[in-house]
Amino acid sequence: MATGIKDKVAIIGMGCSRFGERWDVGSEQLVSEAFCEALADAGIEHRQIEAAWLGSALDSVNVGNSAIPLSTTLRLQGIPVSRVENMCATGTEALRGAAYAVASGAVDIALAVGVEKLKDTGYGGLPVPTKGTLNDLWVPYCSAPAGFAQLAAGYRARYGVSREDLKRALAHVSWKSHQNGTKSPKAHLRKAVPMETILNAPMIAEPLGVFDCCGVSDGSAVAIVTTPQIARALGKQDLVTIKALQLSTSSGRESGMGEWDGSYVVNTRNAARAAYREAGITDPRGQLSQIEVHDCFSITELVTMEDLGVSEDGRAVFDVLDGKFDADGALPCQIDGGLKCFGHPVGASGLRMVYEHYLQLLGRAGERQLKNPTLGLSHNLGGVPYNGVAAISIVGLM
Incomplete structure (x- = not known):
């Protein structure tokens, strides 16, 4: 019977860009802003990251349809990098991929990245759904x-x-x-x-009313995860798992x-x-x-x-x-x-x-x-x- 991943994965570093209308930067800069904070927080070297997950739901213009933009932005040479999307749960999906990789023993240290550059789309909110997809079976156009x-x-x-x-x-x-x-x-x-x-x-x-609705933003957030044992070996005292x-x-x-x-x-x-x-x-x-x-x-x-x-x-x-x-x-x-x-x-x-x-x-x-x-x-x-x-x-x- 499955036992879950409770306390099998520790977060050793996190970072977050400033959120907002970031007209002056692209997705790459947003990711770098959050990643640099997370890497410094984790106290590890770039080369110690063994796998990464990129979460981006709607930013096809800046991110495209693969994980290559993350590999090139952070120079993640030769390691597996995957792109995931699951609507507004996309950031959690990226974390889930990284956490499951660590919990399974596939890698020692993994990276989860979420990013979106939405203010450049021209929409005040979310883009309008595209007709002709399987999702149309269940989603009315509203x-x-x-x-x-x-x-x-x-x-x-x-x-x-x-x-x-x-x-x-x-x-x-x-x-x-x-x-x-x-x-x-x-x-x-x-x-x-x-x-x-x-x-x-x-x-x-x-x-x-107007104030009952959230808008959309540009921004990125990053997590670096490993096992509690490795986190202790890295000198981490208070562990967030x-x-x-x-x-x-x-x-x-x-x-x-x-x-x-x-x-x-x-x-x-x-x-x-x-x-x-x-x-x-x-x-x-x-x-x-x-x-x-x-x-x-x-x-x-x-x-x-x-x-x-x-x-x-x-x-x-x-x-x-x-x-x-x-x-x-x-x-x-x-x-x-x-x-x-x-x-x-x-x-x-x-x-x-x-x-x-x-x-x-x-x-x-x-x-x-x-x-x-x-x-x-x-x-x-x-x-x-x-x-x-x-x-x-x-x-x-x-």
């Missing part, structure tokens, strides 16, 4: 805000939440991220926004069957159960120190609290309004500003989330440092609630 607005409608219908309570909770989600983003020097958006401004913003897709890495992908059942009411995300619940089992977590509300979730829209973050089991079903609205997930709350969420404010370069977001946990666990988060964190959970959601992929990574001190 905008991302429209797809996630349906999640809000399903949630309200199931739990009888008033529009006013839901709207105030959604505004609090966004307000919290903007407050936290001011303390993140590498964040895309670093300006606090008043609650009234959020509540009165123009509507995009009922009930989602991977406790779980799990993914769940749609089969079309959500939109093809009548059992799903649209009020939650099936894949997130599946991935969370598997991750908790792998990590040995029995009480996520009590055991987790911090969470980073895929707040592509404020409703996504709110519903994810229930999908992760840190709020009772139907109670996330009130937990949010009570400040449970604020920086000084019982379980801080998006302490660095999340996708909403730190930014969302799709291929890098999963690794950026782990980067925040890594900093917090090692006491390096500066002004936003939490008190004695021990376990951090990251959540990515690619696609739409009725057809997508959810990824969960859990890291903590060994």
